[in-house]
Amino acid sequence: MAGSWFHAADGERRLFARRAWVAAILATLLLSLVVARVAHLQIDSHQHFSTLSQDNRVRLEPLPPVRGLIYDTQGVLLAANEPSFTLTVTPDKAKDMPGLLEELSKLIRLDEADIKRFDRLRRQGSPYAAVPLRLHLTEEEIARVSLDGHRFPAVDIRTDLLRTYPLGLYTAHVLGYVARIDEEEVKRIDAANYRGTDFIGKNGLEKSYEEVLHGRVGYRQVEVNAKGRVLRTLESEPPTPGKDLRLHLDIRLQRHAAKALAGKRGAVVAIDPRTGGVLALVSNPSFDPNPFVEGIGAKEYAALRDDIDVPLFDRALRGQYPPGSTIKPFIALGGLETGVITTGKTKHCSGAFQLPGQSHRYRDWRKGGHGSVDMRRAIVESCDVYFYDLAHHLGIDRLNDFLGKFHFGRKTGVDLAGELGGLLPSKEWKRRVRHQAWYPGETLIVGIGQGAFLATPLQLAAATAAIANGGRYLEPRVAKALDAGQGQLEPIQAPRRDLGLDPDHVEDIIHAMTQVVESPRGTARRIRSPAYRIAGKTGTAQVFTVGQKETYKEKQVAARKRDHALFVAFAPVEDPRIAVAVLVENGGHGGSVAAPIARAVMDSYLLGQEPPGDLDAEPEEEAEDGD
Amino acid sequence: MAIEPNKAGLDRGPPAGSLALSHRLHLDLPLVFALLLASGYGLLVLFSAIDQDPQRLEAQLLRLGLAFGVMILVAQIPPRLWRRLAVPLYVAGVLMLVAVLAVGEIGKGAQRWLDLGFLRFQPSELLKLGVPLMLAWFLALRPLPPGGWRTLLAAILTAVPAVLIARQPDLGTALLVGSAGAFVLFLAGLSWRLIALLAALAAALAPLLWSQMLDYQKNRVLTLFDPESDPLGTGYHIIQSKIAIGSGGVYGKGWGLGTQSHLEFLPERSTDFIFAVLGEELGLFGVLALLGIYLFIIFRGLYIASQCQDAFGRLLAGGLTLVFFVYLFVNTGMVSGLLPVVGVPLPLVSYGGTSMVTILAGFGLIMAVHTHREGAGR
Structure with missing residues (x-):
């Protein structure tokens, strides 16, 4: 009895050994395939890719679409896009962040709320993405920062179209609002179509008609120099702007x-x-x-959230x-x-x-x-x-x-x-x-x-x-x-x-x-x-x-x-x-x-x-x- | 037959020499050495990919330390205990997956995390270990190879969590969990005829699977064959990563000198696409060196598995080793443009902690079954 039991166990071992060999050979073969592929890219096509890499001064930039507007039944504008200049900092490029903020605060007004929001967004985002620091720059402030631009490689000034609700108090519930895309939404949306777009409808009409209002992203191929500055545009496909909404709402x-x-x-x-x-x-x-x-402050939000009359x-x-x-x-x-x-x-x-x-x-x-x-x-x-x-x-x-x-x-x-x-x-x-x-x-x-x-x-x-x-x-x-x-x-x-x-x-x-x-x-x-x-x-x-x-x-x-x-x-x-x-x-x-x-x-x-x-x-x- | 007792004697334990510290710590020295080598090499590549940011390097070092700590800890727990933990771990993992899906259903979107209040936990990670544990336990209950019914049950035990994870939707992890189960079954002696049949069936069902896939998943497959069709989306990743690898040539552009990586043409260069940084900066030799270390780890893992006394240990160690291989193959295949883009990190190298801990915990398990000598049994 004991003998046959050992025999069976031994059979299992040999079976496993055979299978392990097959797996080892399979693994080796498949990894060889990867090696062959890499070798093909690096030896046979090296010249080709080397040229491409040298010419890879061509960068593809998304052209985000303009969000559709919302009008009431009489044509009164309820949701508008207003140009706004934002100063951004790319954390990855800033060697000394506190020093940079110190320097910038000498040129433009930076209050506590700006710094707080900046820190919050910085923690959430990738270090390679530009993070907004100051919103709504004035012409004068833009001029002052631009003048000293070379001193701040991490700083950019971006022109945004910012969603505004002229009659916000009356439309807040029905229109909802747009705000920054959050982590959960990133997983859900078509990432390509939202390249260059920071905002997404969170509530109400802005959310239910997000797809139509957003439109389709376009792109342009630009030639950049070694430092990444745009020299000229080579080719572009314009974005399809979002459609406007006309409401029954009066x-x-x-x-x-x-x-x-x-x-x-x-x-x-x-x-x-x-x-x-x-x-x-x-x-x-x-x-x-x-x-x-643009991201409501924590205190303001808490006040709204905890209001006994629950305005939200x-x-x-x-x-x-x-x-x-x-x-x-x-x-x-x-x-x-x-x-x-x-x-x-x-x-x-x-x-x-x-x-x-x-x-x-x-x-x-x-x-x-x-x-x-x-x-x-x-x-x-x-x-x-x-x-x-x-x-x-x-x-x-x-x-x-x-x-x-x-x-x-x-x-x-x-x-x-x-x-x-x-x-x-x-x-x-x-x-x-x-x-x-x-x-x-x-x-x-x-x-x-x-x-x-x-x-x-x-x-x-x-x-x-x-x-x-x-x-x-x-x-x-x-x-x-x-x-x-x-x-x-x-x-x-x-x-x-x-x-x-x-x-x-x-x-x-x-x-x-x-x-x-x-x-x-x-x-x-x-x-x-x-x-x-x-x-x-x-x-x-x-x-x-x-x-x-x-x-x-x-x-x-x-x-x-x-x-x-x-x-x-x-x-x-x-x-x-x-x-x-x-x-x-x-x-x-x-x-x-x-x-x-x-x-x-x-x-x-x-x-x-x-x-x-x-x-x-x-x-x-x-x-x-x-x- | 005269050979048998002799062989059994060899298997009784490791040579006396290595009964030193490493074995009392329940570690396998060659494996630990190779893992450290791979991690060290990975850190070198990563340090370049993160533009030599000391903060992020420190973060990665901390995670590596933690992951190796977990590995050592896991190795201390004897296999008989793991055998008992197999079912509870598996059941808990599947229940949490259901919970995550339910929460996601309410939140109307992708959901992988379970917020336990004090920490956010990704149950799919648990199942990367839970599925091989469960299958090894289940299949080792009776003599191998498994019959039809046991095979079917084992397949169901694999499919349930894999499908749940795919629904999150997290194709990469679903693939890893699914292949973990498939490999354990394969090592347990799944009949070749069945394998051939399944392969034929899979080919027949492929169109059905295609229709079930989400748009963005379909896109990733399509762009594999024609990256230029979607130069702004997924195609961009593949185009840029091919340029990075190809322009590296045999010797590479030199550490820290990759233009693709550092002029920000290559997306996700410190995470999923770090293999392209390696290819660009250290060339074919750099790639071969890393793959060589990996291959050694895989062979060592399979060797350890075949030396195991009991079927549970063999299947577990073998299955986990092959999951590691899948990680490696899917990632390098994807970055070099052989496979569709699936979110799977390069093991031990990519920036980020969750998968690293799971991978090294897996090696902890392999070492546990290797170094704990227990009474004979199945």
Whole structure:
């Protein structure tokens, strides 16, 4: 036994030895191949390459393309390129860096921030790459440095086109900004196409349209002397500049919306229901994107990042809030479409709803109840009990299906980077995320747009636009067309989908939403306009849960726990040209806080009126304002 | 048959003379000497490539010191312990690869690092050792050569991390990890018929692989055949590196005198393309000297492997040696324009630390299986 065991082991050894020999021979052969190749280059082609090397005074230089500009719908320039002179230092060529900086500071102004940024960029980059030291040199400073140029071989003056955002505070969230390409992006981009380009879109349109805006790099072959100075250009292929973007966005409306929202945290999204074009997309508070382009200082960045009002956060695109009662028209439409309700069928509201066999009382916002309500009144007065009952009869699966058609719970597909899709609760979601079964009570809460249900202001605006245009869901688009120059516009088409809704049902919903504003009992009656008719729906999103026996006392609740105020609307009812969603964080009531902002936005768009200055005034208390 | 006991006696241990300090330190003197020689030679070339910057030289020296330290440390750990570590190391490596991919998925871009908070770690490096360890352990469990099922399992154990790494996307490392597994299998006695079959299959599947490749990867292959088609991108690297090597001639332009290198025509001259600096400045003789040292290291590694008592040690040492060879071949092949541009550094010479530590840790493993004498076993 032992003998055969040894035999086997020995067989293995011999097998290995044979294989090791084969590997050794293979390795030798392959390395000989490399040697043969090198010998071929160094002996046979030595003459050829030697000449090439001597003539290798020809250097290939990239010609970076000019980034496309961004214009609003009226042709107002929102993102520009401004020439800027930058003093750079190539660390590899600087023998004595502290000495060099000392010398330079005698010629030009160098402050602490310049040195700090320089040190940071120097650590990140290769020592052979020129690192910006001072930005925005004046003509005089250029002259002074150039005069002493021979003393500083490591110093160069570079002309850059620097991205600027003239109306930055108003466009920061929607346009985003460009900034230096970071390590992660280096791995992702086509390195050849970005030679000579330092900037890349980081957010918003600048990121989502990066490819078109950037263009294609060109190059030129230049003859240089032994020290690397350019003598002449031999051949060049010009770069293809990036295409300009023309937006649906109306900067005038955008500014007016921002003004209407001034002093509040929140978002306004306005969409043209005929095209899906985003007319305004405002998130307040905002920030100035211009410092980000050249690298914002750590302190300034920390101040923005740690601000309790999070100005960097795009509430319109990434803010996810319970839609509250603004979801009710959609749910009522679902009820009509599935035949669970008819427009005229009434339901009695006693101020609370109980599921069969359960003691929990799902309360209405109005303590005494609304009495007998039909679909129209349920929307006009925002009766919760009606919608508890409707949601209960629809069931979560049908609710989920129907609301999903309006892109609740998934992204709208807008042409902006970083959109979030909200959350539309479902049985499957609850099982997957919370590992629990679905409770019937949760369906009721979805019915009034609370609980785990979350939507972004953009989702609400796009869904409202779909009702306004009679049941077509248009993917929102901020950009209208690409402009390749010489007036060649390539329109940007957004996918549109007919939701297959019964026109009569949509008509009934629009009628009910119109009464929300027009009817003396409507929750948004005070924004009624004499000039045009508005259809809308108020909403209030709970931030703070009220116990079974307590009543909600607004004044007692700390400001940051107060409800979010929401309002969705479109106008004119007869031929809708604008759909709006307004969200005010901790604003309280949708009717008194959010609705007037929507009215101001619509006045601006439809009548050309600027919002009056008194929109900031404290909303008056009104108990019946509801919901 | 009379020869057998005699042979076994020879294998029992190293000659008494070398039982000196080096063996008690669990080092193989010829291998250590060759590795030091290669590193020293590499430093010389590097010092020129970095324009004699003392700071960067110091940084590289520090890394070399660290890497040799790791090698010595690894060599102290007996193979039976490594055998036990094979599975945990492999599993941990694969899990981390998945984590890296998941993080990258969220960050929407290439991702190779795992940020552990206190340090950034590249799990693909771990698998350059983890895959040969795992395969050697697995294949040595039963008599060799492996049958069909074991071969298949071993192939899967190799393919999983290789594919994960290729998805990062990091073609160079995926190639190294994949070839590590392939070589261990080959050394374990993979049948020639299967090898022929696989070669035929690979030829047939090449078009499929091509369609799976990313644009920039395709570009690198295309420009190999026609560098002038993309003179600004990848082609530029190949054109300039061929000029550098070719203009060096037999004797070279002299140390520190390469115009291609120092007038900045040659990109990445201190990292992946340092072989071109060697070719330009020290010529064909310089290249032959370095390749000679490397060849010695490979032969020594294979010799050590074949002297091993047990199958685990043989496969591990042999596999790791051949990974080293792949490093060498892919890098020099790429720089001289034989192979597409794949991000693989020249072992022991290129500026940078991660791969150096892995390579020398691998040699630590080879020395560990060589110098620890354990009870007979498979």
